Amino acid sequence: MKKCALITGASSGFGAACARALAELGWNLVLTARREEKLQALRKELADKTKVHVMVLDVRDGEAVSAACAALPQEFAEVDLLVNNAGLALGLEPAHRAVLQDWETMVDTNIKGVMYCTRAILPGMVARNRGHVVNIGSVAGSWPYPGGNVYGATKAFVQQFSRNLRADLLGTAVRVTNIEPGMAETEFSQVRFKGDDEMAQRVYNGTEPLRPEDIADIVAWVATVPARVNINSVEVMSVHQAWGPLAVHRS
Numbered sequence: 001m002k003k004c005a006l007i008t009g010a011s012s013g014f015g016a017a018c019a020r021a022l023a024e025l026g027w028n029l030v031l032t033a034r035r036e037e038k039l040q041a042l043r044k045e046l047a048d049k050t051k052v053h054v055m056v057l058d059v060r061d062g063e064a065v066s067a068a069c070a071a072l073p074q075e076f077a078e079v080d081l082l083v084n085n086a087g088l089a090l091g092l093e094p095a096h097r098a099v100l101q102d103w104e105t106m107v108d109t110n111i112k113g114v115m116y117c118t119r120a121i122l123p124g125m126v127a128r129n130r131g132h133v134v135n136i137g138s139v140a141g142s143w144p145y146p147g148g149n150v151y152g153a154t155k156a157f158v159q160q161f162s163r164n165l166r167a168d169l170l171g172t173a174v175r176v177t178n179i180e181p182g183m184a185e186t187e188f189s190q191v192r193f194k195g196d197d198e199m200a201q202r203v204y205n206g207t208e209p210l211r212p213e214d215i216a217d218i219v220a221w222v223a224t225v226p227a228r229v230n231i232n233s234v235e236v237m238s239v240h241q242a243w244g245p246l247a248v249h250r251s
């Protein structure tokens with residue numbers, strides 16, 4: 001039987017790259033995000049490789065998440081892999097100048113969104129004694145940097161939530177992995193700097209960030225190791241970055 005992956009934040013960046021990588025492996029896909037046109041374009045792109053169900057969803061809406069997951073078409077209803085990838089950073093202001101609404105949006109998306117999706121999908125995995133939750137954390141969850149305040153804290157939540165999920169799932173065959181990428185070039189900086197291209201480009205100038213497919217390859221790897229193996233966490237950075245978001249080599 002074909003395996004099925006549900007990927008949040010599949011309309012760009014890591015999520016779209018995960019969809020492409022898993023389609024190559026023949027997995028059926030449930031792709032979710034808010035921008036339907038992007039999801040439909042990806043569905044069309046992958047149509048000759050696999051079956052794709054598009055689910056337009058705001059992960060901040062817990063009731064919508066649980067209703068959509070409960071109403072998955074039969075062919076996609078048994079989710080083997082949940083990739084909790086939807087997330088964002090907003091702003092780089094120090095805490096005393098930060099916009100409170102930005103903090104709330106990051107908490108609602110990066111923390112509550114992960115909680116809602118996990119809570120909706122996990123019971124089926126436990127009942128089938130089969131499945132894997134892959135969370136996309138960040139090096140920002142372990143390494144502080146100026147302006148990282150609430151974004152880093154949300155990713156620290158993802159790290160500890162992943163560990164505690166593993167503890168809860170002991171005795172089942174359900175796996176949990178937290179992937180912690182460093183700087184990668186996606187729409188992430190466009191979103192963080194609210195469309196200010198110059199600020200966004202400054203992040204990547206003179207260095208070589210990770211690419212979305214680098215993270216997708218890791219997701220595909222952790223999902224396909226033997227069922228007895230749980231990769232707990234993977235911290236991954238560009239060769240031009242060390243330790244945390246601040247230590248970046250620029251030529």
Ligand SMILES: NC(=O)C1=CN([C@@H]2O[C@H](COP(=O)(O)OP(=O)(O)OC[C@H]3O[C@@H](n4cnc5c(N)ncnc54)[C@H](OP(=O)(O)O)[C@@H]3O)[C@@H](O)[C@H]2O)C=CC1
Nearest residue numbers: 009011012013014033034035058059086087184186187188
């Ligand atoms: N790029 C980087 O340097 C790093 C990124 N990360 C993390 O990786 C993950 C993916 O980011 P990345 O691919 O880089 O960035 P992108 O901005 O390219 O992708 C973010 C994805 O999240 C989706 N998303 C955002 N908010 C919501 C929401 N409320 N409901 C549903 N979907 C939402 C977006 O879709 P849409 O707007 O259509 O809803 C989009 O598909 C995030 O969790 C991010 O924190 C971690 C480490 C490094």
Ligand SMILES: N[C@@H](C=O)C(=O)O
Nearest residue numbers: 138140181182183245
């Ligand atoms: N590593 C990035 C995303 O998580 C960042 O914090 O800039």
